[in-house]
Amino acid sequence: MTTKAILGLDAAQAGVAFHLQDLGGRLLARGPAAKTTAGWTALQQTLATHGLQPADCLVAIEATGDHHLPWCEAFTQAGATVLALNPLVAKRTTPVRNAIRDHKADPIDAEGLAQTAAREGAALARFTYRSTPALFRLRKLLAAQAAVRAVLTDLKKHTGALQELCFPELDRTGLSTLRQCRLLQKAPTPAQIAGLSAAELAALAGDKHPAVLAAASASFAPAALAAACAPALQAMLGIVEQLASALRTLEREVTRHAPAAVPAERLALAHSLPGFGAKTTPVVLACVPAELWTRDQGRKQKVARVQALFGIDPRLRESGRWKGKVKISKRGIRPARTALYQIAFCSILHDPEMRAYYQRLTKVEKKPHKVALFDLARKHLRRLVAVLESGQAYQPRFLPAAA
Helix, strand or coil, X not given: CCCCEEEEEEECCCEEEEEEEECXXXXXXXXXXXXXXXXXXXXXXXXXXXXXXXXXXXXXXXXXXXXXXXXXXXXXXXCCEEEEECHHHHCCCCCHHHCCCCCCCHHHHHHHHHHHHHHHHHHHHHHECCCCHHHHHHHHXXXXXXXXXXXXXXXXXXXXXXXXXXCCCHHHHCCCXXXXXHHHHHXXXXXXXXXXXXXXXXXXXXXXXXXXXXXXXXXXXXXXXXXXXXXXXXXXXXXHHHHHHHHXXXXXXXXXXXXXXXXXXXXXXXXXXXXXXXXXXXXXXXXXXXHHHHCCCXXXXXXXXXXXXXXXXXXXXXXXXXXXXXXXXXCCCHXXXXXXXXXXXXHHHHCHHHHHHHHHHXXXXXXCHHHHHHHHHHHHHHHHHXXXXXXXXXXXXXXXXXX
């Protein structure tokens, strides 16, 4: 369908501000539309008054959280081409008449989006929205997994502080973390632990029960404060256990749904790379756009695009004689960047080639640990693109004798 008009949309929680213009830049309509079925119908009626259907429009909308998704889906299903623009692109789309004053308002942002789509045209094709429910489901599962893991980490720190106050000697008894939790849920203070029967203590602490009993009997914990903290400690231990169970459930769901979102052959190829494990591989592949493999680009260009997408590309800052420090941009997809960092860290332990590369970076070139790890992450990304493009599993190289 030939584009007859350009529609800029600035999405928010309640709805969108729209700016409709023809291909010559003449304003046709502007206003708000609620994020409801009635709002969608009203917007279609506005288009119809100018002899337009949604399929006649090139739609430009800023990808802000999830607010833009209902509009992207609606216009895509109606046959329109939708550009879901990265916020960093949309940020630089202020209309010329607003460039100096720099007002921030939804109608002005919608106008800027429409003007950017009209001006840039084909250069924005990479932002074309495509409905991929299976991939969307996997990404949401990964986001939920990251959120639960972050909360769980914070709660474990808080629980550890409570345990240190209630029974500081427990960690030094050699009791496993799981047995510590079960013991403290039953008897959260040294006095209560010392009051357990021998059979109960043996069931909870196993062969470490003599050490636990001795530590409880001689504990330095203030009895009154330990008793005061006990309810909070027991409640936190219960919450931590529930969240740990929820995290395991999410991990199983990610494993179950990953093959539907990412082709099985790509998963197998990625798993052939050292360091790409069951948890990190779906995260990385879910964040690599599928259209990357259909572009007529060289491998280096594709690697550079993915590096920028993940936010591990070097960011240069200099002006005149001033030269800033080169750092990674951190402007991309954070979960993918974290997964690559974990892959790089694991590869130091399990991949002789990467371990030798890391040692050369840190010992010969004197690079800091984190800088070297992100160098490894970029190397892993080059490996990943290579195996996915070639369709051949990774074959490790033999290290030279000097290594």
